[in-house]
Amino acid sequence: MRKSLMRNVLMRKSLIRQAPSRGAVLAAFLAVLPCGLAQADAERLEADLRERFAAAGEFSIGEVSDSLLGGETRAEDLSLVDVDGSRLDVARYVVEGDYEDPEAIVMEGLRLERTGRDAGVLTADRLRLDGPGGPLPWHEGRLGDAAFEADALSAEGLRLALESGLITSADGKKTLSPQVSTSGWLTAQRLEAEGLTATGVGRLEMSGIEGHAERLEDLGAGDLTLASLSLEGLSHPPGDPEAATLDRFELNDMSIVADHLVADLARLSVDGDMHDGEGRARLEALELDLARMIELAPAEERTRLRLASNVLTGGSGQLRLDAEFDGRWEALGQKSLLSGDGTITAADAFRWAFDSELPVRLPEGVEPAAYLAEMTDLSGVTLLGGRIETTLGDLGLFGRVPAVMAASRGVSEAEFLDQARTQARGFGTMLGPEFGQLLDGLVDMMAGRASEVTVALTLPPESDADVLAADPLGLPSKLSMAVETR
Template sequence: MPMPRMRPVALSIALLALVGQANADSEQLEAGLRAMFTNETGELTIDKVSDSLFGGSSTAEGLVYVEPSVGTLRIDRYVVNGDFDSPDDVTIEGMTFSAEGSDTDAVSANKLILSHPDRAVIDPSEVVNGEMDFSAESILLNKLAVVVNDQSAGSDSDLRELLEDFIGQVELESLEFRQVTQEGFDGLTLEGLSSEFERLQQFGAGTMSLDKLMMNGISVSGMKSVSEGDVDERDDDPLMTEMTVNGFDIDAEGLAVSLESLVSDQDWSDGETGTTISNLVFDVGRMMELIPADERTNVRMISNMLTGGSNILTLNAEGSGSLEELSDGRADYQVTSDIRLADALNIKSMIGLVLLTPEGMEPADYVVQIEQSNLELLDFESGKARLGLVNQGVFNRIPAVAATVEGISEEEFIQQARTQAKGMGNMFGPQVSKVLVGLVDMMEGKANEMDVSVTLPSLTTLETSVNDPLGLPDKLSMKVEIE
C-alpha cells in the first residue's frame, strides 16, 4: 500500500518547527560566544550566524575579538554539529591570534575539532594554552603554528614567560588529545613537529624536529595545573602506560641530540612490560662549551673515557618485565635490561623477586606503587640479581686518564689499583675482592667480561644485616665469574 502523502499544511508546520528549533540553536550559539568573550575592554564582532535548513548544525562566521593593549583573535568559522546541548562535534576553522602592534600571528591553527564535547561553546585559547575545563572524547588540532618573539608576544603574560627560555617558531602537522576531562587526558599524539629558534634556554640558536610522539594511559593531576607550571608541586608523579617516539632531533649551538626511536609499554595489567631505545646519539663536545672553564677538564676526561675522543655517545637499550601472580599473596616479579654504549660498555642486569603483595591489592597495582618510589610498601620472600659487564673499550681507556690525574704512570696506577682491590678482601670478603680485581683485570686487558650474581634472602633478613655490612656478602651468596 502506498504511503499517504503529507498534507501541504502539515508539511509547512513541520518545516516551520524545524526551522524554529534551528533558529533557537543559532541564537544560543551567538549568545554563548558573546558571553564567553565578555570583557570590560574587549569587543566581539560576528559577521553571520546561521543554521542548516533542517537543523543539526549551527555556524558563526567571521568572529573577531579585539582586546586593546592585548591583541586580536580571529576565527573564520565556528560550527556546532548535532544537538546543541550535547554536540556530536565542534569545529573551529581558521583561528589566529596576533598581539597588538604585531604583523605576525603569535598562534594560528587551520582547524580545531572537538569530538563529543560536553558543551557547544568552548574558548579555543583554552585548548591552545592547555587550560581546559570541559570534557571531550578527543581534541584534534591541525596545522598549528606558534611564533614567540618580542613582537608576537606583545603584552601576553604566558608568551612573555616563554621568552625566558625560547624565541622562535614551532609548527605541528597535528596534535590530538584523547579522553579529555577537567582532570587531564588519557592519550596524546603529536605528528610533524618542526622548529627554528634563536634561543632555546642556554643552548643558543638551532632547529628541532620530531616525526611522531604518542602516549597512552596518561595520568596527570590536571591540565590547568600543568599549564600553570606547578608540576613540581604535585604529590604524584605523572604516569603513562605506553609511549612511542620517532625521529627526534635537536641541533643547536650548545646541544646536539638525536633519537631514532623509543617504544615503551609499562602497562603491568597483562603481566608484561618492555622498552626499546634505538640510536640515542648525544654530542658531548657541543655541550662541553657551556660548562664553566674550571670544570671542563674533568668533563673532557670523562668524555674521552666513554667515547675515545670522539665526544659522540651512542646508546641502544632494551628492557623487559614480567609479573605472575602466585598463591598465598605472592607474585613472581622479574625485570631485565641490556644497555649498550657504542665503543664503551655493555651492561646487562636482571633482578627477580618473589613479592609479598599487601592484602587486597592486585600485583600489578602493587608493582606500579613500588616503581613510583613507594618503597615503604616493598616486601619480598626471596630473590635473585645479576649484573654483567662487557668491555667495549672504556676499561682500556681508564688507566691513561686516571694516571694523568694522579701524575703517575699507567703501570703504577694498575699496580696500586690491584693492591687496593686485594686488600678489600680483608674488609668485605673474598667475593667483593674478586669483583674489584676483575675490574682491574679488565683495565689491564687480562679480562673482557665479568658476571656477578647474588641470591637474595627475604627483605626482613636484609634489613637485619644493616648493622653487619661485612657479613652481607655471605648472606647474598655472591658468585663472580670473569672471562
C-alpha cells in the same frame, strides 16, 4: 459569443498564473521552516556561550548565524579576558549537525594567552572535536582549568610560545620572579587524539614537531626537531593533573642541538602499563656528539671532557647508546613475583646487563595489579629473598683506560695498573672480600686478562626494601654476593 469565450480563456490564464503549484508551496515551506530553526539555534549558541563565560571574565562575541538548511551554527569573533588576565580569541566557532548532539565542533583562528607561572601563547589554525557531547565541550569553571571532552580531536598549525612570568606567592601577597627565566616556542604540523575526558586522554599523536628554548636549566639554549610523538592511556585523579600516569609512550627521530647537549635519537618507546603483567622500555640509537659538545663547553672544561670522550669513544667523539628493559609480575597467593632483565650497550665501549627475580609481599589491602602498575620503587614492599645478577662486559672502554689514565698521571701503563690493583685490595679490606674481587675483576679487564665481570646477589629471606636502600654500605653483611671474572 466570441467575446465571451475570449474573456473566459483570459480569466483561466490569469488564475493559472496566480495559483501556486504544489512544488512552490513545498519549497516555500521548507525555506521558512529551517530559517526559523536556524535562528533559534543561533540564538541558543550565543546565549550558551555568554552563560558559560559570563562568570569567567569579560566576554564578547560577533555575528552569530546558521546555515540555510540548519546543518551548522556559527559564531564569529569570540573573545574572553579571564579574571587573571588570560585571554582567549576564536575567529570562528562552528557547531556541525544537531545543536543538542552535534557531530563535531570546529574552531578556527584559536589563540589562548596565559599569564603568571604558565605564561605563554597557544595558537592553532584549526581545531576539530568529533563527538563532543554538546555544543560546549568544557566543564564548568575557569577557562584555564577546563579541558575538552570529545571522542576525537584533530588540530593543525599548532604553536606554543612560552615565557616565564612572574609568580604569585602562596598567600597571594607577593609577586616573585622565576628562579630560571625560560622562554621558547614549540610547533606541530598536526595533532590527533581520541578519548578526551576531564581526567585524561586515551590516545594522542603529534607529528612534524619543532622547537627552540632559551635558558633551560641543564641544557642552556637549544633547538629540537621530532618526527612524531605518541602516547596512550594518559590519566590523572580529578583535580590533580600532576599525579598523572601513562600506559604507553613513543617518540621517533628526535634531534637536539643545545649549549650542553648535541644528540640524535632514532626511537624511544615505553610500555608502563603493568596491568597485563608486563612492561618494557626501548632506547634505539641514541647518538651523542661528544666532540661537538666539547667545542660548545667552556674552555676551562674542555681538557677534562676530551679525556673522558677519548676513553668512551676511542677518539671518535661519537657515542651510541642502545638500551632495552623488560619487567614482569605474577601474583602467587599472598605474595607476588617481580622479575626483569635489561641491557645497556655503548658501542665500542661497554655492555651492562642485569637479570632479577624477586618474590615480594605487598602492603596489606592493595590490589596487586593496580599497585604494581603505579609502583615507581620498592617503598613499602617486603622482600622475600630472591636473586639479582648483573654483568659488565668490555667492548673497548676498559682496554683504553690504562693508556689514557697513565698519560694523564705521567706514569707508565704498568705503574697505573699496579696502583689500581693496590687500591682495589684496599677497598676490599674496608668493604669486604667480595667488593675486593669485583674491583680486582675490573682491573683484570683493564689489563686485558678478562672481558666481563658478573656479580650475583642473593637477598635475605625477609627484609624491608626501604631499610636495605637506606644503608648501601651495610649490604655486604646482609646479602650473599658472588663475583665471577671471565
